[in-house]
Amino acid sequence: MYHKSSEQLTSVENVLSIDVEDWFHILDVSSAPSLQAWIELESRVVSNTLFVLDLLSKYKTKGTFFVLGWVAKHFPDLVREIERRGHEIGTHGYGHELVYTLTPEQFRRDVGCSLEHLSRCTSRQILGYRAPGFSITPASSWALDVLVELGLRYDSSIFPMKRNHGGFLEFSQEAGWITTPKGNRILEVPVTPINLIGNKKIYMFGGGYFRLAPLSMITAGIKQLNIQNKYAMVYLHPREFDANHPKLKMNLPRYFCSYVNLNQTTTKFIKILEQFNFNSIEKVWDLASLNTLKTQPIWNKDSSIQPDKERILTYIAT
């Protein structure tokens, strides 16, 4: 069994998140198959997710797995296995839709459907949501209220810098309890860019950013955040550990972002697991106690919530 090295640099717990979906769940590509066709395609999500689970077992690391409802419907034993190994299960929605392309009612149905399928194969309450493509933007911030209404306690869908899908430039780069447009409360756990000189930001801890950035930059970036007592948010997909999965046709820039350095993911991932502490969102923010709160607003019970830590999103157009 692997033992963490004494060379670990800080005790800060970083966030490890895995968006559990298949190789054909790529957004905004005309060659991507429709939901109706998914069941006909070769699926690699089970074997690829088991590969990630084995790595995490070896390195004694837990994470949050945001599982697509469609995956839970068709591969419920995979969800059971993720839970059996002690990881947190969150939802990634059902049909892998960009939030800002949906109406609030469509979004409610999509997330509600995912929760229904996930709840059939998990024993614990689902607390968190991750939007496909980090697609909660200023214009789709109404989604945060829908999440609260569906019983979710946190969201991890905000990307506080420019990006193809989503991007919420004005948003804080730190996690915190926020007040939604309708006055609800939810914990937001955004991804973690690094601030460069001249108001520029760079993010390199997830997806194509992680595969493209040199390992030395990634470790320096995590170190920089941890030294400031801040977490780094890592997100990856099971398909990123599988260099041989089938590829969709797309233009060259998208092809590059989607498939660059797939053969390096595992090596880089192991290196950061060796050097840094990671855990699930539920554990990093100690959300387990919230599970017992069925009838009371969560903010009345959570001593970590102080008024001066609140961020009000009233400037968001609703």
Ligand SMILES: [Zn+2]
């Ligand atoms: Zn996704």
